[in-house]
Amino acid sequence: MTDTHTSSSDVLLEIRGLNKSFGGVKAVDEVSMDLRAGIVTTLVGPNGAGKTTFFNLITGELTKDTGSIRWLGQKIDRIKPYQAARKGILRTFQDLRLFNDMTVEENILTSIEPMSFPTFRTRAQRAEQQERVEYALERTGLADKRHTLANDLAYAERKFLSMARILATDARLWLLDEPASGLDPQSYDRFLDILRVEVKKGVTVCIIEHNLDIVISISDRIAFLDRGRLLADGDPETVLNDPELTAIYFGERA
Amino acid sequence: MEAYLLNLAILISIYSILAVTLNFIMGYAGIYSLAHAVFFGIGAYASSYTALNFSASIFITLPVAMAIGAALSLVLALPALRVRGEYFVAASLGLQVLAVTIFSEWKGVTGGIGGLIGIPPVNIAGLEIYKPGEFIFLTVVTLIVVLVVINRLVHSSFGRSLQAIRDSESAAAAFGKNVPLIKTISVVISAALTAVAGALYASYLAFINVESFMLDTSVLIMAMVIIGGTGTQAGPIVGAALLLLLPSVISYLDFLPQTEIGSIQQIIYGLGMALLMIYRPGGIIGRKKVTSAGGSK
Ligand SMILES: Nc1ncnc2c1ncn2[C@@H]1O[C@H](COP(=O)(O)OP(=O)(O)O)[C@@H](O)[C@H]1O
Ligand SMILES: [Mg+2]
Numbered sequence: 001m002t003d004t005h006t007s008s009s010d011v012l013l014e015i016r017g018l019n020k021s022f023g024g025v026k027a028v029d030e031v032s033m034d035l036r037a038g039i040v041t042t043l044v045g046p047n048g049a050g051k052t053t054f055f056n057l058i059t060g061e062l063t064k065d066t067g068s069i070r071w072l073g074q075k076i077d078r079i080k081p082y083q084a085a086r087k088g089i090l091r092t093f094q095d096l097r098l099f100n101d102m103t104v105e106e107n108i109l110t111s112i113e114p115m116s117f118p119t120f121r122t123r124a125q126r127a128e129q130q131e132r133v134e135y136a137l138e139r140t141g142l143a144d145k146r147h148t149l150a151n152d153l154a155y156a157e158r159k160f161l162s163m164a165r166i167l168a169t170d171a172r173l174w175l176l177d178e179p180a181s182g183l184d185p186q187s188y189d190r191f192l193d194i195l196r197v198e199v200k201k202g203v204t205v206c207i208i209e210h211n212l213d214i215v216i217s218i219s220d221r222i223a224f225l226d227r228g229r230l231l232a233d234g235d236p237e238t239v240l241n242d243p244e245l246t247a248i249y250f251g252e253r254a
Numbered sequence: 255m256e257a258y259l260l261n262l263a264i265l266i267s268i269y270s271i272l273a274v275t276l277n278f279i280m281g282y283a284g285i286y287s288l289a290h291a292v293f294f295g296i297g298a299y300a301s302s303y304t305a306l307n308f309s310a311s312i313f314i315t316l317p318v319a320m321a322i323g324a325a326l327s328l329v330l331a332l333p334a335l336r337v338r339g340e341y342f343v344a345a346s347l348g349l350q351v352l353a354v355t356i357f358s359e360w361k362g363v364t365g366g367i368g369g370l371i372g373i374p375p376v377n378i379a380g381l382e383i384y385k386p387g388e389f390i391f392l393t394v395v396t397l398i399v400v401l402v403v404i405n406r407l408v409h410s411s412f413g414r415s416l417q418a419i420r421d422s423e424s425a426a427a428a429f430g431k432n433v434p435l436i437k438t439i440s441v442v443i444s445a446a447l448t449a450v451a452g453a454l455y456a457s458y459l460a461f462i463n464v465e466s467f468m469l470d471t472s473v474l475i476m477a478m479v480i481i482g483g484t485g486t487q488a489g490p491i492v493g494a495a496l497l498l499l500l501p502s503v504i505s506y507l508d509f510l511p512q513t514e515i516g517s518i519q520q521i522i523y524g525l526g527m528a529l530l531m532i533y534r535p536g537g538i539i540g541r542k543k544v545t546s547a548g549g550s551k
Contacts, residue, residue: 113415
């Protein structure tokens with residue numbers, strides 16, 4: 001991967017001069033960044049760097065102070081979260097936010113049903129939905145737990161259910177907020193495999209991740225945030241070999 | 255004695271409709287309303303006014319009651335559902351207080367404090383139903399229809415959306431759910447079905463006044479749902495039956511001082527409710543462990 005900008009049609013999401021403050025804290029400070037189609041962009045940076053806030057601004061969960069966000073060239077500045085989802089921008093939450101009193105299967109099913117008015121599904125719609133649910137269950141290894149309440153799942157299973165909800169959709173951009181944190185090595189492998197397969201199919205991913213092994217193995221591009229500022233945005237080697245960035249990264253985490 | 259039991263059965267089925275329709279928004283959408291009696295009242299007044307002035311045909315009175323109940327529920331839903339849960343409870347309480355004033359003052363429609371008298375019986379294609387032995391079929395059939403409608407809704411994509419919103423509003427929105435719109439629709443559906451109970455109640459008694467539609471009724475309906483089991487199918491009906499049977503059972507215990515029955519009843523309610531919430535927070539029918547009722551972010 002090179003750092004030069006390819007043609008603008010490759011850019012799914014174009015972010016320019018994004019700012020967000022909470023009281024005196026600049027959580028996101030003049031961030032400009034392109035999320036390019038079909039690749040994995042990894043957001044790294046110490047805790048409190050503004051990574052989650054960055055996601056919240058993209059999906060409209062929070063309103064930005066200044067700056068612009070374009071999706072496929074179209075301004076989506078005042079978008080609400082449900083509208084972002086309907087455009088094909090889906091996210092996971094750092095704290096998961098599963099539908100705790102619903103079963104695993106219901107969690108996935110409801111995630112592919114954005115309609116507001118009561119509708120009843122035709123047989124064909126049911127079959128098509130069920131197929132997607134089965135795919136998500138199978139890929140995440142949750143098929144045996146389909147009737148378990150989300151609340152009763154183990155930690156890793158909850159993380160995978162969070163992925164399964166997104167996996168069943170046909171979203172174009174996935175914003176994943178620390179989806180792999182706290183997973184055991186075996187789950188890591190499953191997680192990486194899910195990501196690779198979907199990216200190969202054309203999904204674009206922006207992922208927040210701390211584990212350097214994972215960062216190295218999945219990233220096509222790395223963006224480094226610190227105290228709200230984008231300190232680097234480039235190919236993995238360059239960013240990871242920058243002594244200044246590593247100092248900040250490990251310094252903050254020690 | 256038979257007439258007494260029949261009357262009780264009719265009231266239980268009507269209150270079951272009220273509890274089931276409140277449970278629809280409370281148990282599945284996490285919307286706690288203290289204005290349920292308002293829509294009960296609106297249904298009663300709207301259908302009575304229609305029956306007294308235009309037609310007593312159930313094919314006219316019921317749709318009118320439902321339409322007005324649905325339309326007026328927007329007064330509550332549109333502003334209140336855009337804010338957080340606690341504010342909705344407060345807004346619904348405000349509406350309940352306001353509605354009581356309107357019910358008691360708007361003489362032209364509600365008959366004021368005195369209420370409406372001589373409400374015509376239900377008329378189904380020329381057949382007048384006023385004998386309790388016949389009316390019970392009407393209320394039970396209506397209850398069953400309401401149960402079927404709500405059951406189908408709950409198990410549809412709409413019902414899943416409501417539950418998703420109840421469990422996590424932000425996650426539901428992140429998956430494309432228009433949270434305020436879906437909540438509004440659920441409140442409208444609930445109010446329309448609640449108005450049906452009001453229409454039946456008014457034509458059964460042939461007399462209504464504001465006392466049936468005050469805050470204590472809203473609280474009673476909410477207690478029925480919570481005691482029976484929020485978010486369960488049978489819970490609200492069990493709760494309605496229990497809370498309506500309790501006063502009669504207590505009044506049969508003749509060792510109790512009859513003049514104090516009222517306060518004894520209150521004590522039993524309060525104690526029962528407290529014990530239930532400690533030992534079975536999910537209600538009589540509900541699961542023992544209740545999680546995130548009322549919802550996280
Ligand atoms: N809703 C909020 N209200 C106030 N401050 C917030 C809010 N969200 C985030 N912050 C603050 O913004 C900064 C960045 O937070 P966050 O985006 O969660 O960082 P990260 O995800 O990189 O760990 C932190 O100082 C945090 O305390
Ligand atoms: Mg974070």
